[in-house]
Amino acid sequence: MKRKPLFSTALVLATLVTGCDKSNTADQTSSTGDTNSPSVTQNVKDAATNTWEDVKDTSTNAWSNVKEGATNAWAGFKDSMQATKDYAYDNKDAFVAGASADLNTLDQKINEMADKSATASDSVKADAETRIQELRDERNSLGKKLDGVKNATEADWNDSKAGFQKSYGNVKDSLKQDWQWLHDKLNS
Numbered sequence: 001m002k003r004k005p006l007f008s009t010a011l012v013l014a015t016l017v018t019g020c021d022k023s024n025t026a027d028q029t030s031s032t033g034d035t036n037s038p039s040v041t042q043n044v045k046d047a048a049t050n051t052w053e054d055v056k057d058t059s060t061n062a063w064s065n066v067k068e069g070a071t072n073a074w075a076g077f078k079d080s081m082q083a084t085k086d087y088a089y090d091n092k093d094a095f096v097a098g099a100s101a102d103l104n105t106l107d108q109k110i111n112e113m114a115d116k117s118a119t120a121s122d123s124v125k126a127d128a129e130t131r132i133q134e135l136r137d138e139r140n141s142l143g144k145k146l147d148g149v150k151n152a153t154e155a156d157w158n159d160s161k162a163g164f165q166k167s168y169g170n171v172k173d174s175l176k177q178d179w180q181w182l183h184d185k186l187n188s
Contacts, residue, residue: 092149092152096150103146106171109175109179110135110136113135113175113182114129116182116186124186128182131181135171135174135178138170138174142167142168149164
């Protein structure tokens with residue numbers, strides 16, 4: 001991504017440095033006949049080493065930014081998933097509203113994963129499509145559990161809520177694992 005322009009720039013700089021050093025040392029080497037001046041060789045080595053360090057630093061910084069962005073995204077995702085709070089039956093409507101919002105967030109993350117997988121190789125794309133379909137199936141099952149929570153009576157509220165919360169946690173974990181899998185495949 002950014003490596004090609006950085007590497008190309010470094011290569012041009014190394015060539016210029018080498019060219020400048022050769023032209024500056026042409027008068028000196030013409031009298032001695034030494035065309036492999038140690039200063040030219042050292043300058044090329046220094047330029048290559050500096051370029052490599054720049055590439056390494058840029059790659060490290062890019063990886064840190066990606067890692068930080070993913071961590072922040074999942075932290076925000078986790079914070080937004082407040083439907084699993086311990087609501088009493090009296091707060092059923094608030095629980096259902098929060099759970100509905102969380103399902104919308106799940107849908108959004110699944111769609112983002114589908115969009116991201118479109119850039120993958122054919123074999124990764126095929127595996128991703130299978131995983132995405134499994135996530136959508138789990139999400140649809142979770143929607144049915146939410147319908148059960150909506151229709152729960154005070155007598156079966158705790159069981160309905162607990163069933164939803166458990167399934168919700170499983171879907172969320174599956175989504176997180178599948179995102180990590182896709183990230184690893186795209187960056188290998």
